Amino acid sequence: MIALIIRRSYQSVVVMLVVALLAFTMFRYVGDPVSMMVGQDTSLEQREAMRVSLGLKDPVPVQFARFVMNTAQGEFGISYQLGRPVAEILSERVPATLELSLVAALFAMLVGIPMGVYTALHPQKWLSKAFLTISLVGISLPTFLIGILLILFFGVLLNWLPTFGRGEVVMLGGWSTGFLSGSGVKSLLMPAFTLGMFQLTLIMRLVRSEMMEVLLTDYIKFARARGLSNKAVNFGHALKNTLVPVITITGLQIGNIVAFATITESVFQWPGVGLMFIQAIGLVDIPIMSAYLVLVALFFVIINLIVDILYHVVDPRLRVDGSGAHG
Amino acid sequence: MSTSKQQPLLEVRNLRVEFPTRRGSLIAVDGVSMEIAPGEVLGVVGESGAGKSMTGNAVIGLLPSPGRVESGEILLEGERIDNLPYEQMRKIRGKRIGAIFQDPLTSLNPLYTVGEQLVETIQTHLDLSEKGAKDRAVDLLEEVGIPSARERIDHYPHQFSGGMRQRVVIALALCAEPRLIIADEPTTALDVSIQAQIITLIKKLCREHGTAVMLVTHDMGVIAETADRVAVMYAGRIAEIGPVAEVVKNANHPYTHGLMGSIPKVGHEVERLTQIDGSMPRLTEIPTGCAFNPRCTEKGPRCMVERPILEPVENSFVACWKFDPEGTGA
Numbered sequence: 258m259i260a261l262i263i264r265r266s267y268q269s270v271v272v273m274l275v276v277a278l279l280a281f282t283m284f285r286y287v288g289d290p291v292s293m294m295v296g297q298d299t300s301l302e303q304r305e306a307m308r309v310s311l312g313l314k315d316p317v318p319v320q321f322a323r324f325v326m327n328t329a330q331g332e333f334g335i336s337y338q339l340g341r342p343v344a345e346i347l348s349e350r351v352p353a354t355l356e357l358s359l360v361a362a363l364f365a366m367l368v369g370i371p372m373g374v375y376t377a378l379h380p381q382k383w384l385s386k387a388f389l390t391i392s393l394v395g396i397s398l399p400t401f402l403i404g405i406l407l408i409l410f411f412g413v414l415l416n417w418l419p420t421f422g423r424g425e426v427v428m429l430g431g432w433s434t435g436f437l438s439g440s441g442v443k444s445l446l447m448p449a450f451t452l453g454m455f456q457l458t459l460i461m462r463l464v465r466s467e468m469m470e471v472l473l474t475d476y477i478k479f480a481r482a483r484g485l486s487n488k489a490v491n492f493g494h495a496l497k498n499t500l501v502p503v504i505t506i507t508g509l510q511i512g513n514i515v516a517f518a519t520i521t522e523s524v525f526q527w528p529g530v531g532l533m534f535i536q537a538i539g540l541v542d543i544p545i546m547s548a549y550l551v552l553v554a555l556f557f558v559i560i561n562l563i564v565d566i567l568y569h570v571v572d573p574r575l576r577v578d579g580s581g582a583h584g
Numbered sequence: 585m586s587t588s589k590q591q592p593l594l595e596v597r598n599l600r601v602e603f604p605t606r607r608g609s610l611i612a613v614d615g616v617s618m619e620i621a622p623g624e625v626l627g628v629v630g631e632s633g634a635g636k637s638m639t640g641n642a643v644i645g646l647l648p649s650p651g652r653v654e655s656g657e658i659l660l661e662g663e664r665i666d667n668l669p670y671e672q673m674r675k676i677r678g679k680r681i682g683a684i685f686q687d688p689l690t691s692l693n694p695l696y697t698v699g700e701q702l703v704e705t706i707q708t709h710l711d712l713s714e715k716g717a718k719d720r721a722v723d724l725l726e727e728v729g730i731p732s733a734r735e736r737i738d739h740y741p742h743q744f745s746g747g748m749r750q751r752v753v754i755a756l757a758l759c760a761e762p763r764l765i766i767a768d769e770p771t772t773a774l775d776v777s778i779q780a781q782i783i784t785l786i787k788k789l790c791r792e793h794g795t796a797v798m799l800v801t802h803d804m805g806v807i808a809e810t811a812d813r814v815a816v817m818y819a820g821r822i823a824e825i826g827p828v829a830e831v832v833k834n835a836n837h838p839y840t841h842g843l844m845g846s847i848p849k850v851g852h853e854v855e856r857l858t859q860i861d862g863s864m865p866r867l868t869e870i871p872t873g874c875a876f877n878p879r880c881t882e883k884g885p886r887c888m889v890e891r892p893i894l895e896p897v898e899n900s901f902v903a904c905w906k907f908d909p910e911g912t913g914a
Contacts (some may be wrong), residue, residue: 486708
């Protein structure tokens with residue numbers, strides 16, 4: 258297990274370096290960093306001096322090494338537009354996105370998995386058919402449309418929920434949380450539902466098809482022939498085998514939730530990194546864009562690592578422990 | 585054995601299993617009757633699709649959907665079990681009727697250790713503590729011939745070879761000391777060298793525990809070695825049922841006769857093995873009269889219209905008009 262984590266960590270480092278190279282290339286070669294930072298009236302000498310002080314005259318590998326070192330320390334440079342360190346802006350924005358993604362992911366899993374199990378166990382019941390119909394809507398309607406419809410109903414017509422922003426946030430150390438205030442929780446509902454809806458339907462359909470397949474296997478038939486209770490067969494034997502492939506897809510989907518929070522954040526004006534990224538693109542704020550790129554890649558790498566570890570916990574066939582088949 | 589006065593352990597009367605389809609019902613098992621005495625091994629033999637596995641599935645109440653018992657009765661120790669609600673039948677499965685399936689590689693759940701699967705089964709049927717159940721699991725593994733069982737109990741199925749896995753499956757079937765085991769092709773998926781070991785093991789365990797076995801297989805060799813009596817099935821019906829020595833050496837029914845002639849024998853110079861022309865009819869195309877009539881060399885007009893019934897011939901029962909006083913009409 259330790260060996261696996263170390264091996265996977267090496268791979269993660271390589272992935273992160275490649276992403277850093279992309280981010281660096283973007284930072285260094287998309288436009289001229291100096292002319293982005295200075296005003297129209299800066300003289301050529303001043304520009305040249307700035308170029309030297311920023312190290313832009315150094316050989317490219319040296320610059321890349323410096324970029325990697327800085328990035329690793331959470332130093333992403335200074336936003337062109339806001340004139341503040343990107344790290345500072347990120348630390349304000351990351352909690353909003355992570356809280357939104359966490360709630361959306363939990364919603365998708367805690368609702369999607371039971372719905373999938375139910376539809377697999379009772380394919381003929383009308384409720385299963387209703388779930389499947391609803392899931393078609395969830396899979397085919399674009400996220401922004403669901404978000405706008407929700408705003409229309411619950412925000413504008415019924416006036417139950419706030420239509421934008423995070424509501425009141427409470428600071429816990431350096432982390433701003435919306436979980437502790439009524440308006441924070443209320444503001445979270447619609448964005449989390451919107452963001453989780455697509456993943457929910459995906460997880461539900463995946464669980465359903467995997468479980469229906471597992472229910473046809475010999476070991477399920479044999480478990481029934483041993484007289485095990487329905488509960489033990491369906492949840493002890495069938496569900497556990499269903500979850501092996503589901504873990505992989507769900508893990509990747511959680512990465513997607515973080516990455517694609519951009520759309521939901523734009524619709525609900527949610528002050529997270531996704532909204533920040535969209536605004537940065539509009540303003541060609543390269544440091545923020547490259548920081549976002551590195552950050553999302555980091556989320557994916559961490560989630561993949563967790564998925565790999567979970568996989569080994571669930572499936573004994575992947576654990577190489579030296580005692581193969583014998584006897 | 586079947587002729588003795590004691591109550592049979594399992595009694596199947598006129599069992600008919602149907603699979604409703606859009607184009608009418610398929611009859612997989614048609615009017616099958618058989619008895620198994622306590623401790624007896626009954627072989628059920630036939631080609632693929634002869635209904636032998638479906639008979640076994642019907643007895644343990646696990647017919648694949650949409651199959652159902654259309655008519656007939658199944659009695660276990662004199663008590664009807666074919667019409668029990670699911671939950672009551674579940675308590676009989678594993679406890680009073682054990683099952684062994686064909687493929688040991690897929691019969692065990694890959695995500696649980698063999699110990700967990702044994703303990704789970706034992707605790708479902710017997711009132712034992714975790715510790716007691718585990719001790720029993722180790723005993724069972726030792727009994728089925730798994731070396732260093734106390735250590736191997738924490739291993740996962742993929743760490744066992746095919747033959748060893750089938751031993752684990754047998755241990756699982758024996759968990760609650762059932763009086764009857766339905767063994768559906770228990771050796772088919774195994775290497776030939778392992779088959780004999782598994783058959784010997786099943787025979788030995790059943791003798792020691794007094795367990796009766798319904799041994800479903802297409803392998804006449806396995807039947808000849810293991811069974812006390814044999815039922816030969818053809819197109820969902822029983823063609824012949826009787827003591828194994830008699831059926832093997834002295835087959836009465838033309839189908840059984842052909843079947844035995846197709847087995848090569850060591851030490852006999854035979855130019856060609858006999859072969860039954862044609863193939864078993866599909867369930868949708870079973871002819872009227874005797875189901876075997878298109879392939880039978882001894883058929884008469886009566887065989888084409890009237891379905892033969894099982895009639896005693898020496899110590900066996902045979903479904904063939906050849907043995908009827910009125911004959912085949914030829």
